[in-house]
Amino acid sequence: PELRGLFEDILSCFEVVNRALNTQRPSDTLEGKAETLPRSLVADVSSVLSEGWSYYWRWASSEQFTGTFRTEFAAMLVQIGIAWDAVLAGDVDDLGEHVQTEFSARNYVV
DSSP states (O other), rough: OOOHHHHHHHHHHHHHHHHHOOSSGGGSSSSOOSSSSHHHHHHHHHHHHHHHHHHHHHHTTOSSOHHHHHHHHHHHHHHHHHHHHHHHTOOSSSSSHHHHHHHHHHTTOO
């Protein structure tokens, strides 16, 4: 399955959520940031990550799909996790750049 588009949509949504929760320039201020998060948002993100890793586990243990596909899928899940952690931290202005930097800094290679 082609999942790259869905992955990019999730990261785009996180950019919007980041601005809504953490102001337009999260790194510039401590004021005006959400103190609580909507339960439905948190549950949905948790579901994406936990279901994603469950699928990965199933596919890897049964050798379903190619190893390359599974590696790319795992890389997407890791990057979604990095982006979500940045939203929760509340001080990252550009999630896309942050995700790329963190992913590379951890020496992950796809």
